[in-house]
Amino acid sequence: MLKTRRPLKHVSDTVATDERGGVSGVIKARTRRALDNLAATLWAAGSRLEHAAKVFVYLRSREFTGDLPARTMVGTGLIVPEGLVEIMLTAVK
DSSP states (O other): OOOOSSOEEEEEEEOOOOTTSOOOSOHHHHHHHHHHHHHHHHHHTTOOGGGEEEEEEEESOSOOOSOOOSOEEEEOOOSSTTOSEEEEEEEEO
């Protein structure tokens, strides 16, 4: 159980949209864009990615490979139909 006196920041449904709302690129580029969008949202709320306590990664495809850090990953439909990845995060601070 996470016990903290610091406020939690919850950021949900972060996808790889650009400034115009478009989505393009392969999964690696889209994941980087989604993380950049997450970082910008956290920054605006006074936090940073380094303060992440829990991350949920939703993928359109269940086919992924490589060494994975600890996180929850789910293959499912996404809020942006053409999206490949969606990330939700809880930050402490």
